[in-house]
Amino acid sequence: MKAELLAIGTELLMGELADTNSPFLASRLPPLGIDLQWATLVGDDPEQLTGAFVRGLERSDVIFTTGGLGPTQDDLTRDCIARALGEETVVDPALVQRLEDIFRSRGTDMPPRNIKQAQLIPSAEAIPNPRGTAPGWWVETKGRIIVAMPGPPVEMQGMWQDEVAPRLLKRDRGQVIVTRNIKTNGLSEALVDELISPWLGRENPYLGIYAKPDGIHLRIIAKATDPENAWAMVRPVETGVVEAMRPHVWGFDDETPEQVVGSLLAAQQKTLAVMETCTGGQLASSITDVPGASAYFKGSVTPYSKEAKVAAGVDASIIEHHGEVSEETARAMAQTVRMTLGTDYGLGITGVAGPTEIEGHPVGLVFVALDDGNQVQVQQHRLPPRRVTIKRRAAAAALIELARVLKGGAMNAGRDD
């Protein structure tokens, strides 16, 4: 079933409001076997909106809309659907009654203009909206479906979960789409592309490559008549890709580096402490995004000056001899914080986040040290010279390396460009 989304509202085109409804719906259509082909922002303009519906009815089996169901003059969704279908809007007494009840429960009378929200067309059925005044429209005519939902995300998501998704599930689903996301780190996009080229370029199962702050993601997408067959198409590709990519695979699907590390530490009842400079608190903040992190994360220090490093217990002479940005200082930071907080593992990160060089080192040079209590390994990274990117990627690299070791990988020192 071919689908398209229309997110309606001039405020979206003006950039005053970000459209969060389309990403929400886009992520929920594939499991229903609905193939989203277009997603468009349309302003509150009668001609353009009517035109969008006319074109949508030509090229799509189902049109999902969000927004434009309010009571004001620039809420045009209902009128434009009617125009596109050549039908007349009529006021529905039952819907009027419901609106009057809502306003009475709020202790006021219904403003006359809200009568708009009681309109229907012959081929439309009202979709209940217990979270707001605007009912949705389920329009079904000439083999096409239009589902009009309110713009406020809470109302739209509630209507989707309670009403729209269940109705769509009941229909003959045709194809279902399943996806498997494989997360890798430490290789360039082009290198990954070469390693997995045997599986690239196929329509179904489809293999996509996405560069993310935590590395390269490989997503396998399969379409079939039922989930079992779809997964049967995914598995061999997954096995082959994981085989070709190890040891660079660190997670699957929606897993984050901090979640992977968190569940490994919790399962092994190990603890972690962190000392970070160029990541400036990003590493600690990622770790503590995970609920329950206090079970294994004992704390962090962000010594943003030489004095602060010494105050945190780092041997001043090491900084003197080797510099703040050095393998030795990273090593000392990991060891010091691990001993101070008495944890099983210690991570130390020092580097140059920019905007200027430090001690002659270029922006993007980062040292990541991991102390497991027996030995310390240090890895050197050269990251793109952008401050926020350096923070995110260095923090992710540290967690991914810790995950590798927690999974039984050997401690080692190395480069990773």
Next chain:
Amino acid sequence: MKAELLAIGTELLMGELADTNSPFLASRLPPLGIDLQWATLVGDDPEQLTGAFVRGLERSDVIFTTGGLGPTQDDLTRDCIARALGEETVVDPALVQRLEDIFRSRGTDMPPRNIKQAQLIPSAEAIPNPRGTAPGWWVETKGRIIVAMPGPPVEMQGMWQDEVAPRLLKRDRGQVIVTRNIKTNGLSEALVDELISPWLGRENPYLGIYAKPDGIHLRIIAKATDPENAWAMVRPVETGVVEAMRPHVWGFDDETPEQVVGSLLAAQQKTLAVMETCTGGQLASSITDVPGASAYFKGSVTPYSKEAKVAAGVDASIIEHHGEVSEETARAMAQTVRMTLGTDYGLGITGVAGPTEIEGHPVGLVFVALDDGNQVQVQQHRLPPRRVTIKRRAAAAALIELARVLKGGAMNAGRDD
């Protein structure tokens, strides 16, 4: 000038990645007098993408695209522009040279696949991209413009600011729209609405109210034939609103709390240190997102356990008597870190980020302490019980309060629910 946006990438249609580029561009077109009519997500499908360009060339004066400029097989933007215009892609030696230099500076050879990124068509000119490997395309032919930009927001936004916006500015403009964003904190939306009611309800200049994580934003939008006249309409409203809202105004336009605090500390040559628990590194990470933060930020401690707090120098008896989540412990944290790192200001944050209560305190209770060297003020917040929201909003509240004091506001203790 009629414009449309194409955000390119199957991952956007699959809902795997939210399109942040379109909102960014949408918000920046009105000041250039460019009228955005359509914004569409298109998947990595040659037919659909080429079709989108063909239709765009029919109905729009300028087409902005983001994404699909990478080196992999499903990066199709260049090919589809060429097909839509009936032109052939050719490899540009200068661009090849640039790519080889980039990879050499990263210590590797250019993977063969990246040669794609050195392609041009006769009517296309390369747009420099110092932040990544993919140059943009500026295509101008038959009275139409296509501007193809990379998908990674950092690269796209940089290319927009350094290259695309300046070129568009040089062109003849129609009606100009300018906006001024006033950021406030500490008042409910309803209260703000009352305070600024004299300016509400006008068409031009228009005043909008938007609730954001860092407080209530007030946006003034004016339309005129040229920027001077538009700004002349904005100024009186801005003056009136700021007058009515102070001392709740903390920033303007795209300013973040960490930027405001950063420039105030730098200008006053003051320094800051932080000790945070429930924000888990988020506060330090926000502060260090600002280039040059090392001039005023001396460091932070994230003691995620009682032992870690004591190791950081917090008086154990205070924690014993009053608990880890208490006004007194927040106060001690701010004082301790300020003294340890010898800074002018110290911030201390303790609270309950969830998922479970601490010492009988509910999720969302947060104490923020500010030590200015003479006295310590503590504010109590009750935030929505969502972990990441608590981290963000508590960190923002601490910075906004410090900004108020740095602007000469009085130190005080208060509640903010």
